[in-house]
Amino acid sequence: MNQTDGRLLRGEQTRRLILEQAVNIASIDGLEGLSIGRLATDLNVSKSGVFTHFGSKEELQLATVRAAAEIFVAEVVRPAEQVPPGLGRVWRMCETRLGYMSRPIFAGGCFFYSATAEFDARPGRVRDEIATNLRRWRRKNVDDIKDAMAAGEISKDTDAGGLAFELDAYARAGGGDALIHDDPEAIRTARTAMLARLRTVATDPSLLPPA
């Protein structure tokens, strides 16, 4: 590896380190809580070092949203895709989602839960980036449900969009309740609701775990 490659590698490592910290800060103090100065202090690098990577607070916020989305995909989506398409995958995605909401992956709870509430009334590129990722997540869930319908494992007359909305609503509410009330039981409440809802549309409920 020549010197330039070494610098690029260190650059990429620094960028990752910065974004990891940025996602954690944002999950606690919001995307508005991010600042180049604060990241530089936290990570003991120079402000110009952070600035080189992001240039502006908005660019830093956008990169942070994208980094959080990558973590979400790695923690929730990819593990569920180990299961073949069908009801099993739909249920697995519910479980990986709840796991993600109950483990301390982000210091301040689900990044997208916080970011959505923070930016929903602030038009601009950051809000658009958050909304794009949420739409992608919903589309993924609808596609998985439609695959399960095509496989005959979810009843054909199911409203896939409605079901995706409901499962997502349980996860969001359960994760939110668990955090604000310091009550992990709320995750279990969400799980119970998801499982009961899937039982009403499963053509063979024995494909689902017992309640």
Place this chain on the structure above:
Amino acid sequence: MNQTDGRLLRGEQTRRLILEQAVNIASIDGLEGLSIGRLATDLNVSKSGVFTHFGSKEELQLATVRAAAEIFVAEVVRPAEQVPPGLGRVWRMCETRLGYMSRPIFAGGCFFYSATAEFDARPGRVRDEIATNLRRWRRKNVDDIKDAMAAGEISKDTDAGGLAFELDAYARAGGGDALIHDDPEAIRTARTAMLARLRTVATDPSLLPPA
């Protein structure tokens, strides 16, 4: 009215005016976005005038949470209580809730949705006050469902706590989606989910409106 009464009245009016503005600011920029200086400028009163009423940022935040809760009760709970206890009241509460989420009552959408996401990872008096109000709201919903069960209008074997969680989850997700995607249709999706869910537990579904 003597002079002291007049001063008290003006004081109470000023306090209300300040809190009204504080709730709106917090719904957009969060409770951390509140400052005595900003409120004084926005309302064209002196900083010491605002300070007299609240004394500290934390007191201001606590008073703002309480003011938002009063608005929520006036807009959502009281109108539903015009309907006698039973399935009709449970459904009316769903409707007043969705109405509250679709009308621009707070400039930045549901105050509690934003405040919860902002403070769920910040222990302290403000988080406790938010959590207390959320528990009160959940308890109210559970009580209304139990009343409907006692009236024989919701099936006796219903898990009242689970049902309250699910209905609340739909409203939160629908309101959140409507705001981040600028899509009022999300409120309708939540309404459809609420109505379908209540149909599964209603002993006489004709007590509910047609889908």
